[in-house]
Amino acid sequence: MSEIINLKRRNFLKGSAAAAAGVTLASTSAYALSAYEDAESAKEKKEKDIKNAKYIPTFCGMCVNMCGAIARNVDGKVVKLDPNPLFTKSRNFLCARGNAGLAAPYDPDRLKWPLIRVGKRGEGKYRKATWEEAYEYIRQKMVKIYDEEKDNRSAIAFGAGAGAEEPLFATFGNGVGSAIFVDHFTTCFAPAFMANKLTFGSWGSADFRRSKYVLMLGANRAEAIVTPDTLDLFRRGHKRGAKIVYVDVRYTNTAAQADEFIPIKPGTDLALMLAMIHETINKGYYKTPYKADYLAKNADGLDELVEYFTNGEGSKYTPEWASKITEIPADTIRRLTKEFSDAAEKYEGAANCYRSRKSTWYYQDFDFRRAQAIFNVLHGCVNRPGGVLLGRGLKAEKYEYEDFPIYDNAATRIDIATNPKGEYPLLNPTKGSWQIFRNKVHEINTKWKKGEKLADGEYPVRGMFIYRENPMQSVPGYEKTAEMFDTMDLVVVIDIIPNDTAMYADVILPDTPYLERTSPVKSFGTLCQPVIGYRSATMEPMYSTKPLYYIMKELSEKVEKDLAAITFKYTWDADDLGAELPADFNLAKYLTDDFEIDEEKLKADIKDEKLVKAILQHASEDDLDIATFKLSAAYEKTPEEFNEEVMTEIYGKKAAEIAKEYGAYWPGIEDAIEEAIDEHLKVLKKDYEDKAGAVYDLYDKYSKLPKDYCIKPKKGKWIKLALRNLEGKKFKNPINGQEETLHKFPKWRDSLFEEPKNNQVRLVVGRHGYFTQSSHPNNYLLLDLMNYNYIWINDELAKELGVKFKDEVELTNRTGQKVIGKVYPTKRIRKDTIFVATGMGSKSPMLTLGGNNGISQATIAEDHTDPIIGAASMNETFVTIRKV
Numbered sequence: 001m002s003e004i005i006n007l008k009r010r011n012f013l014k015g016s017a018a019a020a021a022g023v024t025l026a027s028t029s030a031y032a033l034s035a036y037e038d039a040e041s042a043k044e045k046k047e048k049d050i051k052n053a054k055y056i057p058t059f060c061g062m063c064v065n066m067c068g069a070i071a072r073n074v075d076g077k078v079v080k081l082d083p084n085p086l087f088t089k090s091r092n093f094l095c096a097r098g099n100a101g102l103a104a105p106y107d108p109d110r111l112k113w114p115l116i117r118v119g120k121r122g123e124g125k126y127r128k129a130t131w132e133e134a135y136e137y138i139r140q141k142m143v144k145i146y147d148e149e150k151d152n153r154s155a156i157a158f159g160a161g162a163g164a165e166e167p168l169f170a171t172f173g174n175g176v177g178s179a180i181f182v183d184h185f186t187t188c189f190a191p192a193f194m195a196n197k198l199t200f201g202s203w204g205s206a207d208f209r210r211s212k213y214v215l216m217l218g219a220n221r222a223e224a225i226v227t228p229d230t231l232d233l234f235r236r237g238h239k240r241g242a243k244i245v246y247v248d249v250r251y252t253n254t255a256a257q258a259d260e261f262i263p264i265k266p267g268t269d270l271a272l273m274l275a276m277i278h279e280t281i282n283k284g285y286y287k288t289p290y291k292a293d294y295l296a297k298n299a300d301g302l303d304e305l306v307e308y309f310t311n312g313e314g315s316k317y318t319p320e321w322a323s324k325i326t327e328i329p330a331d332t333i334r335r336l337t338k339e340f341s342d343a344a345e346k347y348e349g350a351a352n353c354y355r356s357r358k359s360t361w362y363y364q365d366f367d368f369r370r371a372q373a374i375f376n377v378l379h380g381c382v383n384r385p386g387g388v389l390l391g392r393g394l395k396a397e398k399y400e401y402e403d404f405p406i407y408d409n410a411a412t413r414i415d416i417a418t419n420p421k422g423e424y425p426l427l428n429p430t431k432g433s434w435q436i437f438r439n440k441v442h443e444i445n446t447k448w449k450k451g452e453k454l455a456d457g458e459y460p461v462r463g464m465f466i467y468r469e470n471p472m473q474s475v476p477g478y479e480k481t482a483e484m485f486d487t488m489d490l491v492v493v494i495d496i497i498p499n500d501t502a503m504y505a506d507v508i509l510p511d512t513p514y515l516e517r518t519s520p521v522k523s524f525g526t527l528c529q530p531v532i533g534y535r536s537a538t539m540e541p542m543y544s545t546k547p548l549y550y551i552m553k554e555l556s557e558k559v560e561k562d563l564a565a566i567t568f569k570y571t572w573d574a575d576d577l578g579a580e581l582p583a584d585f586n587l588a589k590y591l592t593d594d595f596e597i598d599e600e601k602l603k604a605d606i607k608d609e610k611l612v613k614a615i616l617q618h619a620s621e622d623d624l625d626i627a628t629f630k631l632s633a634a635y636e637k638t639p640e641e642f643n644e645e646v647m648t649e650i651y652g653k654k655a656a657e658i659a660k661e662y663g664a665y666w667p668g669i670e671d672a673i674e675e676a677i678d679e680h681l682k683v684l685k686k687d688y689e690d691k692a693g694a695v696y697d698l699y700d701k702y703s704k705l706p707k708d709y710c711i712k713p714k715k716g717k718w719i720k721l722a723l724r725n726l727e728g729k730k731f732k733n734p735i736n737g738q739e740e741t742l743h744k745f746p747k748w749r750d751s752l753f754e755e756p757k758n759n760q761v762r763l764v765v766g767r768h769g770y771f772t773q774s775s776h777p778n779n780y781l782l783l784d785l786m787n788y789n790y791i792w793i794n795d796e797l798a799k800e801l802g803v804k805f806k807d808e809v810e811l812t813n814r815t816g817q818k819v820i821g822k823v824y825p826t827k828r829i830r831k832d833t834i835f836v837a838t839g840m841g842s843k844s845p846m847l848t849l850g851g852n853n854g855i856s857q858a859t860i861a862e863d864h865t866d867p868i869i870g871a872a873s874m875n876e877t878f879v880t881i882r883k884v
Contacts, residue, residue, distance in 0.1 A: 049074045055682045056538040057084055057663020059522070061514030062097040063772040064162045065227050066522070068531075068663055069094055069101075070682045071515060071538035078102060078515050078539050085684050086664040086677065088529035088699055091228040091692045092684070096770055100781035104496060104513035105542055109778055109847050111498055111510035112543035121486055121504045124845035131544070134507050135558040141490040141506070143562045145462045151570035153177035153410035156463040156490070157437070159471065161775070164519040164535060165548045167399040168635075169467040169494075172552045175404050175631040176563065179413040180461065186433040187474050190871040192359035194426055195369030198726075200382050200719045202390040203355075207527055207710075208232035209696075210386035212240075212350045213343035215336065217247045217269050217372075219356035222254040224767040228692060236693075243343070245336060247272070247328075249764060250792060250835055251828035262336075266762050266833050266875065267362045268326040271748055273353075273371035274314065275322030276337045277378065281309040285341035286378045290348050294380035298714065301722030301744075305374070308745050317748065325748075344379035350386025351379060358767055361875045363734060364753070366426070366868040367746035370723070374746070377719050383712055390712040391525035394532050394666065397646050399520040401634035405625065409570060414440050415870075417457040422730035422739060424870045433870030434475045435863060438484050445487035463490035467548065468511065472500035473774035473842060476861035476872055479817070494551060497778050498846035510545040517547035518639045521646055521659065528710035529699045531666050534643060534659040549639055556631035561588035564595070564629035571624060579614040587619070587626070595630040667704035675702075721745075731867040742868070752867075756832050760878040761797070763811070764835045765857045771839025774858075777850035778842075789854040790824035792835035793881070798825035801883050808884040811855075813862050813877055820884055821855040834879070836860070 054073040059066045068087020072080040081102050083094040090098075104110070114134035119125025129137075142156065149155040157180035158173035160166050166183075173181055185193075193203050208214065209232040221230045234257045237244060246258035247269070255261040264272065280286055286295060286302075295302055308314040319330035344351040353375050359365055373382075381387030411417065415432040418440055427433060441461045448460040464485075472481050478500075485491050485504035493505035502508050519535040541547065546554075565587035572581045590602045597619055599612075606612050619626040637645065647656035651665065659665040662673060662682065676698055678685050688694040722744045729742040733751055740751070756762055770786045771777065791809065803809055803823050811834075812818045821836070829835055841856025857874065864873040 049079070050681075053079075055680065056536050057661070057682065058515065058535045058538050059084075059087065059164070059519075059533045059663065060090075060094070060098045060101055061163060061535075062101050062776065063225070065090070065225065066164065066524070066533065067094055067098050067227065068533060069098060070663070073538055076539060078105070082683065084663050084682070085691070085695060086531075086662055086669060086672065086698075087533065088531040088664070088666065088695050089228070089524045089526040089533070091695050093228045093231065093692050095226045096782065096785060097772060097776075100770075100776075100779050101513070101515065103779050103781045104776070105515055105539065107497060107778055107780070107849075109497060109849065110513075110543075111496060111502075111508060112545065113510060114544070115498075115508040115510075117506050121491075122482060124498070124503050126508065129507075131546070131554070134509060135555055137507055138490070138492055138555065139559045139562060141463065142559055143566065145489060146563065146566045149459070149462065151409040151566050152459055154179045154413060155411075155459065155461060156180075156465070157182065157441075157461050158465050158467075159183060159434075159469050160467040161469040163468060164514075164522050164533075165468070165517075167520060168548050168552050168639075169465075171399065171401050171634045172556060172631065173465070175401065175556065175634055177404070177406075177410045179410050180415075180432070180437070181430065182432055182434050182437050183469065184434075184474065185428065185431045186435070186865075186869065186871040187360055189357050189359045190428070190869050191365035191866060192355045192357075192369040192372075194428075194869055195366055196355060196373050196388075198720065198723055199370065199373040200377065200388075200390070202712075204382070204388040204390045205229075205525070205527060206233075206352050206354050207350075207386050207389045208237060208352070209527065210350055211237065211352045212242050212347045212386060213340055214242060214244045214352050214354055215247070215340055216245065216254065216258070216354045217264075217272070217356070218249070218361070219354050220248070220252045220254045220766060222257050223252055223769050225357065226769045231692060243339065245339075249830055249833050262328055262332065263830070265325070265327045266764060266830070267364070267753055268322075269362075270364045270368035270371060270746065271317070271322045271325040272328060272333065273368060273375055274317040274746060274748055275319045275333050276340075277371060277375055278309050278314060278317040279319060279334055279337040280341060280375070280378050281306055283337075285337070285345075288341070288345045290345050291378070291380045294349070295378070298383075298717060299377055299719040299721055300717035301720060301724075304722045305745060313743070313747060314745065325753075341379060344381055344387075347386060349380040349382075349384030351381050352376070352387050353381070355388075360866075360872040363864070363866050363873050363876055364749065365866050365871065365873070367748075371746040374721055377721060382719065383714065385528075385710065389527055389710050391527075392530060392709055392712055393523035393525035394530045395650055396521050396523040396532050397650075399639070399642055403628055403633070404631075405628045409567070411459050412457070413437075414444065414459065414461055418444070418455075420732075423732045424865075424867065425726070425729040425731055425742065426869045428869070433865060434471060435477065435865050435872060436870045438471070438475060438477070438481055439863075442480060442484040442487060445484070449487060461488070463488055463492075465492045465494070466501055466505075467494045468496075468775075470495075470499045470501045470774040472504065473777075473856055473858050474838075476858055476874055476877075477863035478843075478856060478858040480863060481858070494548065497776070498844055499774065499777070500842055500844050503844050503846070509551055510543070511551070512541045512545045512547045515539055516541045516545070517549070518643070520639050521643045528707075529666070529695070529703070530705070530709070531664050532647070532659060534663050534665070536660065536663070547639075549635065553632055553635035556635060560595075560629065560631040561591045563631070564588065564591065564626055567629065568618065568624060568626065572618060577614040577618055579608070579611045581611075581615075585615075587615075591626070595627045597626070666699070668699075668702035671702040672698040734864060734867050734873075740867075754876065754878070756878050759880055760814075761831075761881065762833045762875065763813070763860065763877040763879050764833055764875050765838055765861060766835065768837040768839060771837070774839055774842070777840055777853070778847045780849055783849055783853075787853065788822065789837040789840040791821045791855065792829045793823045793825055794829050794831040794833075795825040795827050797831050797881075798823060801881060803883050810882045810884050811860055811879040812882070813860055813879045815862055817860060817862075819855050819860045834881070
């Protein structure tokens with residue numbers, strides 16, 4: 001029998017032949033055991049660090065999912081991120097992106113101090129500046145713009161990416177008074193959100209944890225966004241016998257994980273859904289006992305829908321009709337409909353026709369998403385466990401300020417004011433459309449700069465503040481976006497890295513990565529386990545950077561008096577006040593830091609008592625109420641103070657302490673902590689077989705919320721199957737320019753469907769789990785996992801073109817834009833289609849890791865928008881391919 005040797009260091013030395021013979025190997029350099037000793041020393045140091053480290057809760061800032069994490073801080077540096085076992089939204093899970101958040105503070109190209117542009121826009125030539133210099137530059141530009149535009153506050157626009165800090169930024173925009181705010185809405189999920197919101201009042205969430213049947217159309221969850229609910233879908237879904245059917249134009253990792261993959265022709269998803277609704281109605285699947293009762297109680301417009309699909313326009317949407325368009329066999333469409341129907345009936349709504357998070361694909365997106373919403377409703381799957389849950393979060397106030405004045409001089413947002421009647425009937429009045437906004441601003445600003453007369457409703461948008469958003473890379477039409485910024489007098493970017501949009505800024509203000517800041521508490525309506533998330537600063541800000549809160553507060557203090565003075569001047573009514581205001585009068589000179597008029601100083605400078613009286617009257621609470629123009633009043637409380645106040649007022653002091661200490665709060669969490677959580681390490685005390693599922697068990701055991709909390713109380717027929725208010729609304733067909741009419745039910749339009757011609761292929765874009773849109777192209781940890789976004793191309797087409805893996809090709813779209821990229825030939829995509837993942841292709845000369853790496857969707861995607869909402873129709877791009 002062989003001897004078992006214990007390789008612990010002391011036993012190794014004691015039992016070795018060398019030691020027994022008295023040979024001192026370790027004393028010679030040639031045979032030194034320094035590598036082993038170094039490893040032992042490193043191990044001891046790590047154990048010491050773990051013991052003495054600070055464990056600080058946060059929630060991730062790498063994507064909008066915002067999963068909970070625990071940061072390990074050793075000697076002031078975060079060296080490790082682990083999932084938070086109490087954060088129900090992420091359920092003890094942290095994806096590759098989440099783990100890579102560790103790289104953000106140490107990015108070699110990270111913005112370290114304010115920068116002021118000294119070269120042309122896009123060149124990347126900036127000079128280092130102090131915060132005071134940067135603020136003063138911005139102040140002077142804002143004063144000049146608003147004074148020359150006679151206080152039209154919409155002359156400066158605001159744009160932001162989604163995140164916990166967005167309210168801090170939006171508060172500044174609201175205080176300034178602009179009507180223009182644009183975010184990622186129309187480049188992400190606008191069609192799906194609007195369709196579901198109009199049908200049943202909410203976006204909702206897919207309850208993959210309890211679904212028995214999931215039908216996914218192009219939602220590549222296994223690659224695009226790997227989150228806990230993705231694991232619920234696949235790992236736990238298969239364990240409980242759920243069936244997953246995946247429909248897409250290419251065979252992805254999601255297809256590989258699904259029970260069945262159905263290939264479909266690009267742009268025809270609406271036809272498939274219409275046929276499945278037709279089958280549901282004409283086979284009477286909606287009349288089964290559970291569904292009949294559900295529809296009778298909750299749905300309005302069922303009779304009209306049935307009439308539409310039996311005797312109206314929808315009667316032609318048979319599986320045979322859809323088969324010719326989608327290239328999916330009619331029998332397959334019938335079978336999928338029956339399977340879905342049976343599962344929904346048997347499990348009382350625990351089936352899900354999943355709505356993709358990124359749904360800006362084709363011209364017919366809105367009706368496609370309406371059809372999905374209707375299909376889910378017909379099978380009783382909305383506001384039901386295992387279906388679409390509408391979500392109920394825990395009460396938590398937002399960091400908002402409501403006492404700012406309403407600016408009478410702020411013009412209507414430009415993309416709404418100049419929108420021709422009958423175009424984009426559902427253009428969002430608060431967020432607009434990035435492409436429409438960009439195109440309108442470029443057009444109008446160009447006319448204005450040339451001295452041409454502007455039409456009614458037109459005005460120049462002369463500046464923009466952008467926070468953590470990268471439209472140069474996320475909005476189709478890279479050159480158009482660059483040209484728009486070139487027409488502006490002031491562009492301010494607040495970000496962490498010098499991305500493409502920052503290259504077009506006049507001033508770049510360095511924000512802190514999420515690990516270096518405390519954020520306002522955020523409520524997450526997570527299925528049946530809602531949670532309040534608490535993000536604490538896990539390390540001090542590095543370099544001369546500042547958290548957004550301080551940037552907004554200090555900038556507000558810098559500009560507030562001047563902006564108030566401008567409004568004071570342009571709201572002065574000489575007839576009403578009985579005095580003329582001198583042209584050189586500047587109210588800012590007489591405003592105290594408390595925004596009161598220094599009457600003594602005013603009277604010392606102005607001897608006309610009548611004018612002094614008029615000035616005081618106009619500034620008074622009964623007139624302009626100048627005190628409400630103090631922008632910095634909104635930032636009276638730091639996020640830390642705000643969080644403590646909100647949590648204490650709503651849930652009590654103990655809850656506030658728990659939220660800060662553990663990064664999460666839900667009623668009953670204190671008992672779960674006592675049973676299962678190590679107070680120092682913030683990890684589970686014992687080894688659970690399913691660590692991700694442990695929080696389910698703890699929540700179910702200790703939560704003080706009702707068991708059916710996830711089912712939102714509803715009264716009456718709250719589901720609107722027939723959108724009667726849309727009936728007859730006009731829109732302009734983007735292909736043929738003809739006027740068409742919306743219907744109260746979804747409708748397939750041949751006029752909105754195009755196919756490749758003349759050696760063209762359709763370009764399809766999509767997200768990848770390693771990169772969130774274009775937020776972190778320079779992250780060295782993620783680049784180590786994926787360093788290029790290869791062009792997926794059918795292997796037969798590749799052979800015809802004479803290209804093989806990594807060969808370069810030139811793509812040219814119909815507007816003449818060209819990009820060069822490397823190919824990945826595969827059988828897993830149609831011959832008439834190519835695919836490119838988003839998040840790469842940055843052109844910023846200041847990014848040494850992620851610059852000029854891969855293909856930019858913004859460069860090659862054609863500038864198309866769906867005609868209903870104005871969302872980016874990125875997959876309506878056709879290109880020709882040439883071997884380089």
